[in-house]
Amino acid sequence: MAKILVVDDAAFMRMRCSKLLTDNGYDVVEAENGLDAIAKYKETKPDAVLLDITMPEMDGLTALKEIRKVDPEAKVAMVTAMGQQSMIMDAIKSGAKDFVVKPFQPDRVLAAVKKLIG
Amino acid sequence: MAQMQFDATEDDIKVWLAEADEQIELLQNDVIRLEKDYSDESLVQGIFRAAHTLKGSSAMIGHTRMAELTHAMESVFGMVREGKLTPTTEIVDSLLAGVDGLNALREEVVTKEQSDVDLSPSVAALRDIVEQGGGTFARMPGQPPAAGGQEPGAGGQAGPAPTTGSLLERFPLEPDEIEAVKATLESGAMVWLLEVDFQPDSLWLAVRSFQSLNDLSNVGELLKTKPTSEEVEAEKVGPKLQAVIAGAAEAAEAITKTAVVIEDVVNTSLTPYTLESLSPSPAAAGEGRGEGAQGEDHPHPSPLPPAGEGTELIPSQTKPPAEAGQRVATASRVVQNVRVDVERLDNLMNPVGELVIDRNRLQQLALQLETELGAHDAVDALNETSQHVGRITDELQEEVMRIRMQPIESVFNKFPRLVRDLAGKLGKKVDFIIEGKETELDRSVIEKIDDPIIHLLRNAIDHGLEMPEERRAAGKPESGTIKLSAWHEENHIVIAVQDDGRGMDPAKLKASAVSKKIITQEVADRMDDRAAVELIFAAGFSTAAKTTDVSGRGVGMDIVRANIEKLSGFVTIETAVGRGTRFLVKLPLTLAIIRALLVALAGRKFAIPMATVMETLRFDAQDVRTIKTHEAIQLRGRILPLVSLRDLLRLPALLYPAPGEPASASPEDEDGDAASNGASQGMRDVGDAEGDSMMEMGNRPRRQKMFVVAVRVGDRQMGLQVDALVGETEIVIKPLSRFLGDVRGIAGVTILGDGQVAIICDIPSLINRVVQEQLLA
C-alpha cells in the first residue's frame, strides 16, 4: 500500500485530496504546513509527496528543499493554483518531479501520483 | 429558485463551510482596513491568501460564480500586494461589495438554492480596477477566453506538427549547429529532432516546457531547443517545443517516453538526423518558413498572470493572518485545535455549578460535624476530603471558564463596517479605533453584548460627534475619533465607548427632561450634574425616531442599560461639554459563578456580589451623621451615604421562622411547627416590630454596633447597613423563577452551603433606587 504525504494549509483541499487517494487504494498522511510536512516525512517516510506551493509560515518551495535535504530521493509533486509558473520552475529545479494544478481533476492527480511512484 | 449541485458530500460541505467562513470573516474584517493600512504587508498578504484559498476551494466544489468572484478579488489584492495599486475609497467599496457577494454565494452552498444576486457588475468592476491599474485580468482555468483576447494557437497550428518537410525545414539550424550535429553523428551517437506539441490552450505551457527540457536533459544531450531554456524560464513559450537531442541509439525509447508522459502533451515525434538530411539546401537557409517559423508568429500565448503574480511571496517573516488566529506555528511546535459544539460548552457549566454548591455544602457539613463531634478521625477524614474536593472543583471551574472564554474580537469585528456606513450616512467623518480586542470574556456574555455596544456607538456617532464644519469651527480636527476599548479589571471586563464630540450638557439634559415631563422643574433644580447626565437613561428620554437607523431598530438608552444590567453589569458615563463622552460598561467575566459577601438581614442571609463591594465597616451608632434628611458617615475624608438594606429591599422587620436558628433544626424537619409559637401564622409572618424601632434614626443606643457594606457602582458609593456580616463565599447564580417575573433589586438566587435559598442583591438597581428616592424626597 503506497503511502502519500498530502500537504496543504487549506483543510478542505487536504480532505478532498486524501479522500481521492484513499478511495484509490493509497495510504494518506496529512500535513497542514511546511514544518509539519518535514516532521511527518521523517516520521512516516512516504512514497511520494503532494506539496502545495502557497502556504503560510513556510512556503512549498522551502518545504521542498527541506524535504529533499532529509531525503535527496524524495518524490515530490507540487500542487499549485493559477499563474505560478516561475515558482514551479524553481521547484522543479529544486527537485520537484511534477506539478498538479488546483482545483485538481481526480484523474490528473492519480496520474501524477502513479508517475511519481513509478 | 434554481437548485444547485455541488461536487461535494454533505460532510464535505461541513468542512468546506468551516473553512470558507474563516476566509470570509477575515475578508470582512480586514478589507475595510486596506484604505489606511495598505502598506501593512502582513495585512495585505493575509487578505490575498484568504481570497486565494477561497477561490481554490470554491472551484473544487464546482461553485463557479464564487470562484470567479474570488478570483477577481484576488487579482485586485495581488496588485495591491505588488504595490501596483493603491486602494482608494472606490476600490475598497468595490471590494466590500465583493465581500457582500461572497456572503450570498456562501448561503447558496448551505441552501443549495441559487440566489438572484447578480455578481457580474462586481466582477466587471474589479476587472476594470485591475486593468486600469495596468494589470491583465488573467483567466481562470476552465473559463472560456474573453472574446478578442489573446488566444494561444488560434491562428496557428491546431493539430499535431506535420512531419512533412525536411528536418532542416522544420527546425532551421545555423551552420555551426549543423556542424555540431554532424560531428556527433560521426562519433557514433544518434541525434534526433524531437517535436512536442502541447495542448494549445494549456495555461502551463512554460512549466510543461521547462519540465520537458529538464527531464529530457536526463535522458539525452540537448544541443538546441526552441524555445531556449532562457525563453522558457521567461515564459516566452508556445504550444510547440522542439529540441535537437543527442544520445545513444537505445535512448530513443527513453526520450519518447519522457516526452510523452509530461502532462498536456498531445503529440510527440522523434525523427533521427542523418548526415544526408544535414546537407545544406537552399530552402533551409535563413528565412523562416514552414512549421518552425510558425511558432514565432504566434502572439504571446500564455496569458499574463496579474502583474507580478509569478513570484509568490515567501511569508516566513510575516505574521500569520490574524483570522487564522489559532494557527500559530512556532519554530518547534504546531498548536492543535479542536472544534467543539457550542452546546457542549454550555452543558459543561451546569455540572460545574452544581459541584460548587455541593463543595460549599460539604465544607459546611464538615464544620458542623466538627462542632458536634469534636476531634474524631472521621471528621478529619471528611475535612481532608472536602478540602480536596474543593481544590479539584476550583481547578475544574477555572478550566471550564477558560474554555468558555473568547476574545471579544468576534464582537468588535462587526463594528468598523457599521461605523463606516453610519458615519457615511450621517455625513460625519469618523476615525474608529479599537483597542483590546483580545480581551476575553465568557461566551454567553459575548452573545448578548453586541446590541448594547452598537447602540452606544450609534449614539456616539449620531449625537456625540459634531458635523465636520462644526468641528472645524470649534478648532477640532474634522474627523471625530471614536474609541472602542476593552480590558480586564479584577473579575470583570470593562468596555469603553469614547468620543471626542460635543459632550453632554447637564443643563440641556435637565431642560429636555422637564419638557418631556420626565421630571419636574423642581427636581431638576435640585439635581446635581452627575444625576443630570444619567437622565439619558430615563425611559422616554431618547426619541429613537431621530436616529437614522442602520440596523433597523430605534432603541432608547433605558433599554440599553436594562440589557446591560440583565447581564449583571452596569454602565456609567463620563462627559465634558465640548470635549466628549465616555460610556463605561462593566460586566462580570462569567454569569454563573461569582464571589459574594453574605450578610444577615431580618434573620435571613442575603448575598452581595463582591464585585460591587469596596469594604465592610463596623462602627458605633454615634458615628453616624445626618446630612439634611439622610444619614451618612465619614470615611477617610469622604462622605459615605448610609441606607438600610432592609428598608431598601422592603423587608419586614423579622422574617419568621428563620432556619438554622438554634430553636429549629434542618429544613427537613417538621413543618410549620416552628410557627406554632403563639399565634398560628403564615410561613413568613412579621414578628414583633421591635427590631424596627431599633433602627430608627436617633433612637439608637449610641454604642450600638452598626455593620455596613460599602458598595460602589461607577463612581457612586453607598454604605448598606445590615444586621450582621456573615462571610465571603463563592456562589452559583440561579435565575429567579420565571414565575416571579421581573423583581427589581434582585439579581437572582443561590443555594448556600447550609441548603438555604438566599437572595442575591442587584446592587446597581438598588443604588439607582436610592438616588431616585432621594431626589423625590
Next chain:
Amino acid sequence: MAVDFQQVVVFELSAETYALDILHVHEIIRVQPVTPVPGAPEYIEGLINLRGRVVPIVDLRKRFGLRARPIGDRSRIIVVQVSDDILGIVVDAVSEVITVAPEFVEPAARVVTGLDAEYIRTIAKVEGHLVAVLNPEKILEYSDSEADEVLMLGPGE
C-alpha cells in the same frame, strides 16, 4: 382530556375540594421554611430548595382572594410541574389519591368555586360531590409585571 381512567390527587383549599392530575404532581412535601422574595407578588410565599432546585411556593388562596387559613398540621405543599416550569402550592390538606373513571369526568361548564373558571379543567364526581380538577398550566402561568409597582419610583425605574 382523559379518555382513560385518570389518577388525581385530591386536596382541600379554603374549605373547598380540588384535584390535580397526578401526572403533573412532582411530589408532595411538608410545609417548610421559605426564603421570602422581597418585592415579589404577595401570593408568592417564597422559595425553597428542593434537592438543588429552587422552587417558588405560592399561596393560591391569596392569589384568588380567598379566605386565608393559617398553616396547620395537615397543610402540605404540592409541587406541580409542567415541562420545565415548576411551582409549589400550599394546600390545607391532601386527602387522597384516587382513580376516576372517565364517565365521572365532565368539562367545566360553569363556575363552581371561588376560583377563576380558567383554572378548572374538568369536574370529577368523587364520592358524591363534585371536585374541580385544576389546570396546571394556568397555575404555572407566570405573571407579567405584577411585581410591586410600589417599588418603582421616579423616571424610568
